Amino acid sequence: MTIDTASPQAPHSSRVLSVAVRLREANMFMVLILAFFIGLVAGGILISFTTPDVTSSWSHFFSHPGYTVGLTWDTVANAYSQLFQGALVNFHDTHQMFQNPNKANVAQFLTPIASSLTYATPLIVAGLGLAIGFRSGLFDIGGQGQILAGGLAATWAGFTFHFTPVVQVAFEILVAVIVGGLLAGFAGLLKAYTGAHEVIVTMMTNYIMKLVMGYLLIQPLFALGLIHDGQSKSILPNGQLPQFLDHLSPTLALNFGFVIAVLAVVAVQWFFNRSKTGFELLMVGQNSEAARTAGINVKRATIITLSLAGSFLGLAGMLQVAGVTHYMDPTFGGTYGFDAITVALLGRNKPWGVFFGALFFGFMYSGGHIMQASTNIAFSLALVIQAVVVFCVATPAVVIELFRLRDTGKFAITGGAK
């Protein structure tokens, strides 16, 4: 239907009213805010059901209702307060810093945020890589394997060569990007020329890389020595990413990798918005038939997409090993490759969306650990809140129904013929 709308909406409605109307609208911003709200409420309910003090106080609910409600509220509020302080800024340390701004206090003040950003750094880059695939219509599930591949390549380069610092780091990036890109690009090649589904192939490479890593780490080339079974040699100091704030305190961890991650976000933003190749990949992702008709080589695009995605994941592995661990052991990579899928989803595959999605994961990670250390509440609660938020963002329909938001057609909920 052609809709020529010059909508004659009431022009006199006050600004307050229009803001109120906007808040009832089903837009991404509202969905996000409400998703966080739902996550916090769900977490609060879980806390009150799993904390022994709180549950036992409910048996006295009728005799001391104020006490019960107060205790529940205090417990939940305290947990969230710790979560927040562990993720961003500690109130006490902030106060200390303003009282006495010496190095130690500034370092203390910056500790939680630095820890969150450090955790988020590889996740940003890995999320970007997967988002490139998702937007181009390919599902790279092999993030974990590609991170390991990039990490191994960077580690090898890092302990083998003795270049000057900048060159050494650049060289590590180069090999990590190439190895990650080749690994995923291989899946792209199979997809393009044999039709093998990229999900299956990339998923298999996860297992392959896990075993390859296990094997390499006990080989003389990588292994540190017999007593350190399964631990690799360390990247030489020249090849480690410089710490930003180590003049404040040597334990304050925030390395140059975060800057590289931000640059990567900008690069991907440019790639999709302005570059010809990025536009072609988007075309193939949205409608590969139309792309072919417009003269685009879809096979080539498939290989480029997966190689590019793998390169970013390889870079993520490099940032982790060169910036944080400096060596590899069998636990390297954690669940970054899988978390990155969720991060890409949370960020709706938009570069800055991925950035903030990864930061959210970083905040929940650091905050969750502080919360666990200073209250009786387990770290898993942070993961529960995280999961609920992701669920709500992935299914806006639930949020829109729950809060009776006005459907503006931005999300296809009321499926119609048109």
Add this chain to the structure above:
Amino acid sequence: MKLELRGITKTFGSLVANRNINLVVEPGEIHCLLGENGAGKSTLMNVLYGLHLPDAGEILIDDVPIVIDDPKDAVARGIGMVHQHFMLIPVFSVVENVILGSEPVKPWPFVDYRASVAKLLELSATYGFDVNPDDTIEDLPIGTQQRVEILKALSHDAQILILDEPTAVLTPQEADALIVVLRSLKASGKSIIFITHKLKEVLAIADKITVMRLGEVVGHTTPAETSETGLASMMVGRDVHLTVDKKPATPGDVVLSVSDLHVEDDRGLTAVKGVSLDVRAGEVLAIAGVQGNGQTELVEALTGLRAVTAGQISLLGNELAGHSVPQFLEAGVGHVPEDRQKHGLVLSMSIADNLVLDQLDDPRYKSFWGRKLKAIRENGQRLLEDFDIRAQSESVPTGTLSGGNQQKVVMARELSRDLKVLICAQPTRGLDVGSIEYMHRQIIANRDAGVAVIIVSSELDEVLALGDRIAVMYDGAIQGIVPPTTSREDIGLLMAGAHIDKGALQ
């Protein structure tokens, strides 16, 4: 069963899709609802079928007001709908599709297939349908699939059948067969609401005609009282020229020369069997034929999309066979594909982006620093204006446009390049009268500007109106090339594979 709609109004935001619609359908009547795309026909039928609640007005069945707020409700009241895009499960059999949603369960929990098959056979015998209950849907031709949809509605004891543009997906033969089916349904007392924008069909089968424009009923009439031109002007709101005004062609040199072309289809069978053609600058070569006689594969070969197994394609002396799509584009081949949504456009992208889809390397739209977004936007604004594309702006997703405007986007894009050959496959399929008129004018204007034009169409009217020469394709080969003065009957015979004495034609 008598159906009456009284004062139906339905708005979506600020758009009035239906305004005060009145409509009466008597028992045993074929009632055609005619209107351009976006006139509000589908909305009205969705109101009737319970998919939308009207803002005002009422629905009466046998003079009793009722409320329909759910398609199940509509079905229970004897209203059946056959959508333009079938709601069938491709891997299920005919009988499974017919009983889907109302399976007779006896004894619980088993579905009583035998009774279902018996009922289906009885129904199809009553109305003269020829379907095998055990056939799988995906193996059936489109026309038969449509009959399954109709059977499904009838099996729910529908008294009123709504058919939404039923002939849009059919070949001319299938459309004729459908009309026979509809007549037999009418004879048994069913009412039929037939939504279409094809004028010939309306005149052929309607008992009554209601014409809609911009959400309002602009008139009721009958085939006896009106003509194609009369209906077209009612629909569009102004006088429409159904014939194409064109001067005689002044053909120049041969631009595209195809010789002994062989092409395989997706299954590896030879679909184009030794086609030879010459197209000259400034002429329109129309390729007629029933769908599926190799036209699709021929067009794909001529645009580089499909590999050629043998033969030559030479454009101004340069051999193009075996080259890639970008090389065809570079050589000046313009392509308006058969299925604009599938092959011509990326619906989720903006109009401006779609207008440069195959021109990404053009220095006007790309520099060393990347795509020139401003230039692309300005090009979009300009073409929106030049080609009269009705859209809010050049930045809205192309999927929000009507079919006619989408086709204009494809056409505008192709014509904005420097073309030697323009190949249009089904250029007006699914378009309304106004848009068809516009497309035809554009095609002729390009012919007159010296472009060699190839039109592939299964609409005989279109072929006759546009072609300076008409090539008829049958079974992958050119059955004959005839002048546009040839009678419809003779072209029909060629389309059916008959050989005609060439001397008699020329």
